Amino acid sequence: MTVMQAPAYRRAEYHGFTAGGADFVYLVSAGAIFEIDTDVQAVLSRLDGQDVAHAALVRQLTGDGRDAADAEALVRELRVARLIQLGAAAPVMPQAPPADFPLQALVLNVTNQCNLACTYCYEFGADKIATPAGKPKYMTLETAKASVDLLIAEATGRKAVHITFFGGETLMNFKLLRDVVSYANGATAAAGKGITYSLTTNATLLTEEIVTFLSDNRIGVTVSMDGPPEVQDKHRVYKNGKGSYAVIEPRLRTLIAGHKTRAVTARVTLTEGVTDVVRIFRHLKDDLGFHEVGFAPVTSGETRAYSIDANGMDDVLAQFGALAEEWLEFALRGEVHGFTNVSETISELISGVNKSHPCGAGLGLMGVSPSGDLSPCHRFTDADTHVMGHVSSGIDRAKQGDFLARGHVEAKYDCQSCWARPLCAGGCHHEAFVRYGDTGHANLHYCDWIRQWTDTCLRIYGELAVKNPGFLERFAERKGLS
Numbered sequence: 001m002t003v004m005q006a007p008a009y010r011r012a013e014y015h016g017f018t019a020g021g022a023d024f025v026y027l028v029s030a031g032a033i034f035e036i037d038t039d040v041q042a043v044l045s046r047l048d049g050q051d052v053a054h055a056a057l058v059r060q061l062t063g064d065g066r067d068a069a070d071a072e073a074l075v076r077e078l079r080v081a082r083l084i085q086l087g088a089a090a091p092v093m094p095q096a097p098p099a100d101f102p103l104q105a106l107v108l109n110v111t112n113q114c115n116l117a118c119t120y121c122y123e124f125g126a127d128k129i130a131t132p133a134g135k136p137k138y139m140t141l142e143t144a145k146a147s148v149d150l151l152i153a154e155a156t157g158r159k160a161v162h163i164t165f166f167g168g169e170t171l172m173n174f175k176l177l178r179d180v181v182s183y184a185n186g187a188t189a190a191a192g193k194g195i196t197y198s199l200t201t202n203a204t205l206l207t208e209e210i211v212t213f214l215s216d217n218r219i220g221v222t223v224s225m226d227g228p229p230e231v232q233d234k235h236r237v238y239k240n241g242k243g244s245y246a247v248i249e250p251r252l253r254t255l256i257a258g259h260k261t262r263a264v265t266a267r268v269t270l271t272e273g274v275t276d277v278v279r280i281f282r283h284l285k286d287d288l289g290f291h292e293v294g295f296a297p298v299t300s301g302e303t304r305a306y307s308i309d310a311n312g313m314d315d316v317l318a319q320f321g322a323l324a325e326e327w328l329e330f331a332l333r334g335e336v337h338g339f340t341n342v343s344e345t346i347s348e349l350i351s352g353v354n355k356s357h358p359c360g361a362g363l364g365l366m367g368v369s370p371s372g373d374l375s376p377c378h379r380f381t382d383a384d385t386h387v388m389g390h391v392s393s394g395i396d397r398a399k400q401g402d403f404l405a406r407g408h409v410e411a412k413y414d415c416q417s418c419w420a421r422p423l424c425a426g427g428c429h430h431e432a433f434v435r436y437g438d439t440g441h442a443n444l445h446y447c448d449w450i451r452q453w454t455d456t457c458l459r460i461y462g463e464l465a466v467k468n469p470g471f472l473e474r475f476a477e478r479k480g481l482s
């Protein structure tokens, strides 16, 4: 005779942390944060490493002095909140977005040409995946207009769309940029949609006229640069090896003083030997006056001389931690700090994101090469292996479907048991392709780093939730999250 075992409770998948004197859990199935009180802790601690049947759990809780009705209610409440579950359940994965998920943004690579020759550049360096031979070097107005038309047609149900201008060096095709903005403003207005713009540049070609145009058209500007002169000139050089700092410095001052309508951001690429995050931040924020500064480790194959080794990444994490502490101190005083790596993660935590895919690439966002080929994002432009249609013929749904199926977090075995997956979802598709030759591979080389950084941001969120919740509310309003 088979004896039927009563189903037992077990803890749901979560990451616990303490902040501001309170205990929290980050519930993985929902990407949600809960502050937990001693009652909740009493249940969770009883399920630590073991399953407990309903009757036994209620008995244990009543043994602590609760009456039976309260114990029953507490267990029910935790089940409803999905902090505990009956029996072993498969990890809960976010659903894939529908096949006709509307496009929201295009990254127009207005040229694949650049006047710099940064040694680590993914477009031209050792890890390049682009195959630009025989293709146009500059986007034509015809291609740009077709891109805008495609974006509007594919943005079904969206109130607003976004265009990012990218290169090569974007400003090498400034004339086109001016014409596209004029066309896109008219076309989106006729379609009853709003439009916003952003642009990435190396700043070498900025002029007063361009700055006025960017400001007048509310175009958000991100400058790719690495820091003070000796840091910038290490990798960000002209083709003859000359550094670019002296050229960009006066132009940056013109930009930051003259751009009145949007934040001006610096984006720093960290490489071996360029990991002095705090010093770089101080220079860019305090000496040059950037409103925001963000950092990303270089994307490269493992063996490149400029890739950061494990010790370097530990150093980066420690310095990120120091800036994160500053970010928190500012936030507790109600002030904005400008370290975007924290701001972006806090935005995602406030939104409760639970990602099916690491980013919008190939989903709500696509890249357009100068020839008009579509790709998952700007980093795949001009790569024959990743063409996903053309602006004149539309999105290749079969290729898009394949890219998204392989990139879904559910398809990444190691991520299924990782508490950081609501935010990470396996990491950048492009980095995965460079490292592992497969856009659908999880970026397993930095998992510990990601989890530690996510934990840091969770604790910042928790501390603010306890000590200055108004800041989180205002932050959400400013970012359009509420």
Ligand code: SF4
Residues within 6 Å of the ligand: 412, 414, 415, 416, 418, 419, 420, 421, 424, 425, 426, 427, 442, 443, 444, 446, 447, 448, 450, 451
């Ligand atoms: S890539 Fe690593 S850190 Fe990211 S979700 Fe997967 S296992 Fe977690």
Ligand code: SF4
Residues within 6 Å of the ligand: 358, 359, 360, 361, 376, 377, 378, 379, 427, 428, 429, 430, 431
């Ligand atoms: S695939 Fe990578 S580079 Fe492209 S949008 Fe996503 S995170 Fe950014």
